[in-house]
Amino acid sequence: MTTLLNVKDLRAYYGQVQALHGLSFSLNEGSLVTLLGANGAGKTTTLRAICNMVRSTGGIEFDGKPLNNRSTESIVRFGIAHVPQGRGTFTTMTVEENLQLGAITRKDSAGIVSDIERMYAHFPVLKQRHTQQAGTLSGGEQQMLAVARALMLRPRLMLLDEPSFGLAPLVVRDLFGILGKINREDKVSILVVEQNAQLALELADQAYVIETGRIVMSGNAKDIANNEEIRKSYLGY
Amino acid sequence: MELFTNQVLAGIATGAIYACMALAVVMIYQAIDHLNFAQGEMAMFATFISWQLMQWGVPYWGAFVITLAFAFVGGVAIERILFKPLAKAPVLTNVAGFIALFAIINSSAGLIWDFTIKQYPTPFGSSPFLGSQLISTHQAGMIGVTVLLLIALYFFFQYTRIGLAMRAAASVPESARLVGINTSWMIALGWGMASAIGAIAGMLIAPVVFLEPNMMGGVLIYGFAAAVLGGLTSPFGAVVGGFLMGIFENLAGTYIPGVGNELKLPIALALIISVLVVKPAGLFGRHIVKRV
Numbered sequence: 001m002t003t004l005l006n007v008k009d010l011r012a013y014y015g016q017v018q019a020l021h022g023l024s025f026s027l028n029e030g031s032l033v034t035l036l037g038a039n040g041a042g043k044t045t046t047l048r049a050i051c052n053m054v055r056s057t058g059g060i061e062f063d064g065k066p067l068n069n070r071s072t073e074s075i076v077r078f079g080i081a082h083v084p085q086g087r088g089t090f091t092t093m094t095v096e097e098n099l100q101l102g103a104i105t106r107k108d109s110a111g112i113v114s115d116i117e118r119m120y121a122h123f124p125v126l127k128q129r130h131t132q133q134a135g136t137l138s139g140g141e142q143q144m145l146a147v148a149r150a151l152m153l154r155p156r157l158m159l160l161d162e163p164s165f166g167l168a169p170l171v172v173r174d175l176f177g178i179l180g181k182i183n184r185e186d187k188v189s190i191l192v193v194e195q196n197a198q199l200a201l202e203l204a205d206q207a208y209v210i211e212t213g214r215i216v217m218s219g220n221a222k223d224i225a226n227n228e229e230i231r232k233s234y235l236g237y
Numbered sequence: 238m239e240l241f242t243n244q245v246l247a248g249i250a251t252g253a254i255y256a257c258m259a260l261a262v263v264m265i266y267q268a269i270d271h272l273n274f275a276q277g278e279m280a281m282f283a284t285f286i287s288w289q290l291m292q293w294g295v296p297y298w299g300a301f302v303i304t305l306a307f308a309f310v311g312g313v314a315i316e317r318i319l320f321k322p323l324a325k326a327p328v329l330t331n332v333a334g335f336i337a338l339f340a341i342i343n344s345s346a347g348l349i350w351d352f353t354i355k356q357y358p359t360p361f362g363s364s365p366f367l368g369s370q371l372i373s374t375h376q377a378g379m380i381g382v383t384v385l386l387l388i389a390l391y392f393f394f395q396y397t398r399i400g401l402a403m404r405a406a407a408s409v410p411e412s413a414r415l416v417g418i419n420t421s422w423m424i425a426l427g428w429g430m431a432s433a434i435g436a437i438a439g440m441l442i443a444p445v446v447f448l449e450p451n452m453m454g455g456v457l458i459y460g461f462a463a464a465v466l467g468g469l470t471s472p473f474g475a476v477v478g479g480f481l482m483g484i485f486e487n488l489a490g491t492y493i494p495g496v497g498n499e500l501k502l503p504i505a506l507a508l509i510i511s512v513l514v515v516k517p518a519g520l521f522g523r524h525i526v527k528r529v
Binding site: 051053071073074076077081088089090091092093097100102104105149153 | 398401402404405408409411412413414416417419420
């Protein structure tokens with residue numbers, strides 16, 4: 001297994017406030033890794049730092065190449081698709097335009113057309129609504145759209161920021177099922193940040209627990225899920 | 238009745254120009270959330286360039302195309318040099334930037350070409366259009382060119398990938414960057430296009446208002462009024478607002494006693510204020526809700 005993403009001693013700052021205090025972790029090609037932690041632990045900041053959306057120092061390597069000091073839009077071209085918190089939907093545009101925007105850096109128009117069809121097969125509800133304004137979709141549908149938009153890049157790594165946020169439990173189950181399928185079948189590596197630790201641990205291979213900007217625990221997702229002490233003290237279930 | 242039809246048609250012709258100016262203003266407003274007070278001066282300067290080219294013997298349409306290219310590059314350059322560094326600056330800093338730009342372009346034009354009024358040619362002639370006394374061929378040409386421009390812009394934004402990217406960058410910049418769009422260059426591109434659209438408006442209106450450094454002052458105020466009326470967040474609204482403004486201006490000047498030519502401009506300003514008070518989002522704009 002090769003390392004796809006390697007983060008070393010990452011420190012991030014919002015103005016004068018330091019949000020990450022030397023955080024290190026790695027993700028293997030093809031794996032599904034989850035970052036867990038309470039509100040304000042630094043999970044979102046970690047994802048934002050990878051895409052250079054927040055000021056940070058330390059080493060971030062993707063497939064052996066450093067990502068530091070590159071602009072957000074050029075990091076996308078490495079094959080890193082980021083689904084931000086709140087989904088980042090282009091609400092005034094149609095569902096189909098949202099999907100096309102996901103592939104805006106690609107040049108193969110035939111591949112884009114067939115990928116849009118593939119997304120409609122993954123998410124039939126998007127096909128039904130392909131001419132609707134994306135802002136009229138329900139929260140769950142918008143999250144599907146956000147995942148589909150990210151997949152339109154044909155990413156090697158997908159970063160997901162709290163995909164379960166604001167969704168009904170059944171919809172969350174559905175979504176996580178699809179994420180697992182994408183990971184296995186399309187060989188997309190996934191780094192998912194979650195507050196719903198139970199569900200994320202069921203899905204993930206590897207897990208890291210963050211507390212106040214530091215990794216305090218890491219290991220096999222099954223082991224962490226089975227360790228009652230960790231569950232009680234860090235994950236709250 | 239003939240007077241009425243005549244005034245409406247003439248209103249549509251000048252409305253076409255207001256629509257172009259309003260569209261240019263809205264394009265920049267969408268990209269950077271500021272009103273470009275120098276939009277009219279940029280258009281005026283481009284019109285002078287085309288005039289100069291024609292003085293040097295370039296035929297009208299040749300000068301037209303070269304001027305569009307010049308205006309586009311100039312618009313991009315202004316954004317890169319002046320407004321990109323101000324992107325995170327407070328509103329007032331930007332306003333000062335626009336006023337400075339206004340003054341610089343206005344005085345440069347005066348310095349280079351002086352302030353005397355110049356004749357500007359029309360490629361359409363000014364005979365009656367299709368033998369009708371209602372509208373001149375130049376007025377018909379103004380409407381025709383504007384309609385072609387609007388159709389071209391519609392197709393550009395609706396059916397090309399770069400148009401899609403520009404819309405995305407203007408509507409949700411952060412998401413646009415996360416799909417790999419270079420939003421900074423999209424803004425520059427928007428400036429270039431707005432500048433070129435303004436140049437078209439300037440070249441079309443110059444035969445009517447004559448060429449001089451202050452020729453676009455009134456036109457831009459009508460353009461602002463049109464943009465506010467249609468909604469600053471809606472390019473479609475800006476165009477509709479432009480045509481409505483042109484018709485309204487002419488009818489008010491003809492039928493409201495005491496308005497005449499002198500009071501037309503205050504009417505535009507009164508309209509801006511009334512819209513802002515009664516329906517701030519304009520006819521087609523969307524309400525911007527901000528969470529705090």
